[in-house]
Amino acid sequence: MTVIxxxxxxxRFPRVTALDGLTLDIGPGVTGLVGANGAGKSTLIKILLGLxxxxxxxxxxxxxxxxxxxxxxxxxxxxxxxxxxxxxxPPDVSATEFVVHMARMSGLxxxxxxxxxxxxxxxxxxxxxxxxxxxGYSTGMKQRVKLAQAxxxxxxxxxxxxxxxxxxxxxxxxxxxxxxxxxxxFGISVLVTSHLLGELERTCDHVVVIxxxxxxxxxxxxxxxxxxxxxxVEVTDTGAHPDGTATLRKALAGAxxxxxxxxxxxxxxxxxxxxxxxxxxxxxxxxxxxVRMEQRRHRIAEIFRDDDTLPASNxxxxxxxxxxxxxxxxxxxxxxxxxxPHAL
Amino acid sequence: MPSDAPATGSxxxxxxxxxxxxxxxxxxxxxxxxxxxxxxxxxxxxxxxxRRSLFTQSLRAAYGLGRSAKSKVxxxxxxxxxxxxxxxxxxxxxxxxxxxxxxxxxxxxxxxxPVIFLFIAAQAPVSVSRDLRFRTVPLYFSRPVERLDYxxxxxxxxxxxxxxxxxxxxxxxxxxxxxAKLDFTDQTKGFAQGLVSAALLSLLFAGIGLAIAALTPRxxxxxxxxxxxxxxxxxxVSALQGIAWEQDNLGAIGWFALFSPIGLIDNVQSTxxxxxxxxxxxxxxxxxxxxxxxxxLVALALxxxxxxxxxxxxxxxxx
Numbered sequence: 001m002t003v004i005x006x007x008x009x010x011x012r013f014p015r016v017t018a019l020d021g022l023t024l025d026i027g028p029g030v031t032g033l034v035g036a037n038g039a040g041k042s043t044l045i046k047i048l049l050g051l052x053x054x055x056x057x058x059x060x061x062x063x064x065x066x067x068x069x070x071x072x073x074x075x076x077x078x079x080x081x082x083x084x085x086x087x088x089x090p091p092d093v094s095a096t097e098f099v100v101h102m103a104r105m106s107g108l109x110x111x112x113x114x115x116x117x118x119x120x121x122x123x124x125x126x127x128x129x130x131x132x133x134x135x136g137y138s139t140g141m142k143q144r145v146k147l148a149q150a151x152x153x154x155x156x157x158x159x160x161x162x163x164x165x166x167x168x169x170x171x172x173x174x175x176x177x178x179x180x181x182x183x184x185x186f187g188i189s190v191l192v193t194s195h196l197l198g199e200l201e202r203t204c205d206h207v208v209v210i211x212x213x214x215x216x217x218x219x220x221x222x223x224x225x226x227x228x229x230x231x232x233v234e235v236t237d238t239g240a241h242p243d244g245t246a247t248l249r250k251a252l253a254g255a256x257x258x259x260x261x262x263x264x265x266x267x268x269x270x271x272x273x274x275x276x277x278x279x280x281x282x283x284x285x286x287x288x289x290x291v292r293m294e295q296r297r298h299r300i301a302e303i304f305r306d307d308d309t310l311p312a313s314n315x316x317x318x319x320x321x322x323x324x325x326x327x328x329x330x331x332x333x334x335x336x337x338x339x340x341p342h343a344l
Numbered sequence: 345m346p347s348d349a350p351a352t353g354s355x356x357x358x359x360x361x362x363x364x365x366x367x368x369x370x371x372x373x374x375x376x377x378x379x380x381x382x383x384x385x386x387x388x389x390x391x392x393x394x395r396r397s398l399f400t401q402s403l404r405a406a407y408g409l410g411r412s413a414k415s416k417v418x419x420x421x422x423x424x425x426x427x428x429x430x431x432x433x434x435x436x437x438x439x440x441x442x443x444x445x446x447x448x449x450x451x452x453x454x455x456x457x458p459v460i461f462l463f464i465a466a467q468a469p470v471s472v473s474r475d476l477r478f479r480t481v482p483l484y485f486s487r488p489v490e491r492l493d494y495x496x497x498x499x500x501x502x503x504x505x506x507x508x509x510x511x512x513x514x515x516x517x518x519x520x521x522x523x524a525k526l527d528f529t530d531q532t533k534g535f536a537q538g539l540v541s542a543a544l545l546s547l548l549f550a551g552i553g554l555a556i557a558a559l560t561p562r563x564x565x566x567x568x569x570x571x572x573x574x575x576x577x578x579x580x581v582s583a584l585q586g587i588a589w590e591q592d593n594l595g596a597i598g599w600f601a602l603f604s605p606i607g608l609i610d611n612v613q614s615t616x617x618x619x620x621x622x623x624x625x626x627x628x629x630x631x632x633x634x635x636x637x638x639x640x641l642v643a644l645a646l647x648x649x650x651x652x653x654x655x656x657x658x659x660x661x662x663x
Binding site: 049051070074077078080081082084086087088089090091092093097101102104105106107108109112116119123133149153154185186187 | 380381382383384386387388389390391393394397398401410411412415474475478479480482483484485486487488489490
C-alpha cells in the first residue's frame with residue numbers, strides 16, 4: 001500500500017526552485033524526510049496538504065490526488081495530521097482547551113473532541129499540567145501539545161515537521177520514542193522531517209533524503225545502516241597515563257580486540273556483549289575516566305560522501321551544511337546502559 | 345529506543361502497551377490499566393461543522409467567554425454601559441410618564457458611538473491578531489477548514505458580537521416603551537428601523553475592525569489603529585461639516601458624511617430609516633437622497649472590500 005506518492009513533482013517560485021522533479025513512493029510506517037534547511041521538505045508537506053499547488057507533476061496522499069479539487073483536499077486534510085516546525089500555540093489557553101478546539105476544527109463532535117483530547121494528551125505524556133495555560137510550559141511540553149493536536153482526530157498519517165527542534169538530548173529521545181509509538185502502538189503512519197540525519201536512523205523504517213529539491217536516495221534504514229556493531233570509546237588522560245587513549249588502545253589490543261583510532265575516539269569491533277565488559281574493565285583497571293562508550297553504526301550521513309558525484313548540480317547554498325549536520329549527529333547516545341557517559 | 349514493535353501495519357493493536365512513557369503499566373499488581381490507543385470511528389462532520397464551531401467559539405471569545413477572567417472585563421464593561429444607559433432612559437420615560445422615549449432607536453448607536461468604537465477596537469485584534477501572532481493559522485488550514493470558512497466565520501462572529509452589543513439596548517428600550525404603554529405601532533416601527541441600522545453598522549464596523557486588526561499581529565498596534573480608523577475620520581468629517589454649515593453649503597454636509605464610518609450609517613438611516621441626522625451642525629441637515637443612496641452603496645462596498653481583503657491576507661498566512 002502506498003501512503004504518499006509523488007510523480008515528477010516540481011515547485012518553482014519566481015527565484016527559487018524548491019522541488020525539482022521529485023518522484024517518491026512511500027509506504028506505511030515511519031518515514032524520515034532528511035535534507036538541509038531549504039532542501040524542500042516544508043514545501044513538499046505544503047503540497048501534500050493541498051495548501052500550495054505544484055508547478056508540475058502530481059502527488060497523492062492516502063490514494064487521493066492532492067490537486068483533485070477542494071472536496072478531495074478536505075478529505076485528505078480530515079485524514080492527516082500536521083505538526084508545524086514553528087511555534088503555533090496561544091499562551092493564554094490551556095492545552096486541553098486548545099486541543100479540544102483543534103479537534104472540533106477537524107470535524108469531531110464536541111463530546112468526542114473532549115474524550116479524544118484527554119486520551120491524546122495522556123498518550124503524549126501530558127497529565128496534570130494540561131489544565132494550565134500553555135504559556136508556562138517548557139519547550140518539551142509545548143512540542144507534546146503540538147504533537148497532540150496533530151493526532152487528536154485520529155489521522156491515518158501525520159506530517160511532523162522538525163519535531164525535535166529546540167529540544168535537549170533527553171527531550172529529543174523522548175520525542176523520538178513517542179514518534180516510534182505513533183506508528184507501533186497507534187498504527188498511524190508518520191512522515192517526519194529532520195536535518196539531523198543521525199536521529200532518523202533510530203526512529204524510521206525508511207529514509208528519504210532530498211537536497212535542493214531532488215531525491216538523493218530513498219531506501220529502508222536497514223539498508224543505510226547495516227549494523228556492524230562498532231563501539232566508540234573516549235577516555236580522559238590521567239597523571240599516570242598522560243595519553244589515556246593510546247594506553248587504552250594498547251590494553252584493548254592486548255585483550256585481542258580489533259581497534260581503529262580517530263583522534264581521541266577509539267573504534268572497537270564488538271564481538272558480542274562481552275566486549276562491553278572487556279572495555280569497561282580495561283578502562284577501570286587503568287584508572288581512566290570514561291567519557292563515552294556508545295554503539296556506532298554506519299551513519300546515514302555517509303551516503304553524502306558516497307554520492308558526492310551525484311548531486312553536483314545542486315541549487316546553491318544547501319549542500320554546504322551537510323557535513324556539519326553529519327558531525328552533529330555523532331552525539332547519539334548509546335543504547336547500552338553502560339554506555340551512558342560517566343566519569344570514573 | 346529499541347525497536348520493540350517491528351512495523352506492524354495493523355491499526356487495531358489496542359492491547360499492546362508501549363514499553364516507554366506510560367507510568368504505572370510496568371508495576372504488575374497496580375490497578376492502573378493502560379487501555380492503549382483507541383481509534384476514533386465516530387462521525388467526522390466536515391467543513392460546515394468546523395465553520396459553525398469556529399463561529400461560536402469566536403463569538404463567545406468576543407465577550408470573553410471561554411477565556412480568562414481578565415479578558416471578560418472589557419467586553420462585559422462596555423456591554424454593561426450600553427445596557428445601563430438604555431435602562432436609565434427607560435426608567436426616566438416610565439418614571440416621568442413621557443409619551444415617547446427620550447431618544448429615537450436609531451439615535452442610540454450614534455450617541456454611544458465611543459463605546460462601540462472601544463468594543464471593536466478591543467475585540468477585533470483578539471479575534472484575528474492572536475491567531476496570526478502565535479501562528480495558529482496553519483493549524484486551521486491543515487484541517488478541513490479553508491480560507492473562506494475561516495474568514496467568514498471570523499467576520500460573522502465579529503458582526504454578531506457587534507449586533508448583540510448594539511441591538512440589546514434597543515430591545516431594552518422597546519420592552520421599556522411597551523411597559524410604559526407607549527404607542528405600539530410607533531414603537532415597533534422605530535425598533536425595527538433601529539435593528540436594521542444596527543445590523544448595517546455591525547456589518548460595516550466588523551469589516552473595518554477586522555481588516556485593520558489583521559494587518560498587524562501585534563495586539564496593541566491593532567487596538568490603536570482601529571480606534572484611529574473610526575475616530576480620525578469622524579473628527580475630520582465633523583470639522584468639514586462645520587465649515588460647510590458656516591459657508592451655508594448645506595448640500596455638502598451629507599456628502600462629507602461618506603468619509604467616516606459612522607457618517608455612512610447616519611446618512612443611510614436618515615435617508616431610509618426615518619432617523620434624525622446627527623451631523624456636526626447646529627441644526628440637523630438631512631442628506632440628499634443621492635447622498636443617502638451613495639452612503640448605503642459605499643457601506644456595502646466597504647464591508648465587501650474588507651471581506652475580500654481578509655481573504656487575501658490569509659492567503660499569505662496560510663503556512
